[in-house]
Amino acid sequence: MPLSVLDLAPIPSGGTAAGALRNTIDLARRAEALGYRRYWVAEHHFAPGVASSAPDVLVALLAAATSRIRVGSGAVQLGHRAPVSVVESFGLVDALHPGRIDLGIGRSGQRRAELAAGAPAPVPAAPVPAAPVPAVPVRAVAVRAVARTVDGLLVPPPFDWTALARDPRLARQAALLQQPGAVTPAFAEQVDDVLAFLKGTHEAHAVPGEGAGLEVWILGSSGGESARVAGERGLPFAANYHVSPATVLEAVDAYREAFQPSDLLAEPYVVVSADVVVAEDAATARELAAPYGVWVRSIRTGAGAPPFPTPEEAAAHAWTQDDLDLVRDRLDTRFVGSPREVADGLETLRRVTGADELLVTTVTHGHADRVRSYELLARAWAGRS
Helix, strand or coil, X not given: CCEEEEECCECECCCCHHHHHHHHHHHHHHHHHHCCCEEEECCCCCXXXXXXXXXXXXXXXXXXXXXCCEEEECCEEHHHCCHHHHHHHHHHHHHHXXXXXXXXXXXXXXXXXXXXXXXXCCCCCCCCCCCECCCXXXXXXXXXXXXXXXXXXXXXXXXXXXXXXXXXXXHHHHHHCCCCCCCCCXXXXXXXXXXXXXXCCCCCCCCCCCCCCCEEEEEECCCCHHHHHHHHCCCCEEECCXXXXXXXXXXXXXXXXXXXXXXXXXXXXXXXXXXXXXXXXXXXXXXXXXXXXXXXXXXXXXXXXXXXXXXXXXXCCCCCHHHHHHHHHHHHCCEEECHHHHHHHHHHHHHHHCCCEEEEECCCCCHHHXXXXXXXXXXXXXXXX
16 A cells, blocks of 8 residues: 655754755655655645745645656645636646646635634544543543544544634734635535636636646545545545544545545545654654654644754753643654554554555654655555565
């Protein structure tokens, strides 16, 4: 089963956006040589520690720097983009690199607005009977949730995004991403427009874009609208275990339940993401992965992703219990260790979710350590087949 890469173009402490982007291009070339199937870049804004703010531009640079690997977005956020602009920009890249471009679409901006307005979050599916593990309290969750294991995979309690979504800083940032007075259409309508522009069935023509061989994906973190729209339109679906591990199973189940065959896809196709850090031994991997908690804490307190700290800088952070509760779900569901340990963990994730493909993301302070992590994982994974 193939492995793919999700990259945020992380900016390390002491580094620059230019350096981070050069590292991303270098990593894409190495991922291609190592046999990874695709290389996706995320879309993040107002984050001092992330250089991937314009995935269409970055995808063009990556496509020009490689020759075989598929490159794409994971994901373009339609909450502040017009479907025609997305189709035209990705269609332009496809015109020069046909058959290699993935257009991944997400709705995190819409979901954030819904939560800020008080819309209820999707109700998680009923727990699958499994051996219980100790309860893990998560700040801002109304009821005391309990972590569970499903056939060896840790499914933590859900994180309550409501307080973060209502942070006034995020509302001000969201306003900066849209023209004054702009209203975002329903996500399903936007996806339908994207597909119509690509097929040439829209009343207007997207050039470049119309007739492009883009592979359209929907990314989602729950069993809500993203999973349903992906299934009903017969599109492949990416479920975010690395973002929302508590709801990954309901996400893939909802997608498969809603799936209708299309001229794009005859059967459901699921990729599942995971946070991964691999080193020659587990102790080294844990040291390289240590700054991740500080990084996630900053994001979840509304400050955004800072430049990724060194292990020494991270060790200086004085952790409180609230801090630990805030990030525990993300830390406990990473795959960190030796090549064999991480490959075993990813095999469990594949088996439990039924994934057709895994999308791994690795963030370390040093670029060489990140490259080495992907090298070790590729070799370990290939050795299992």
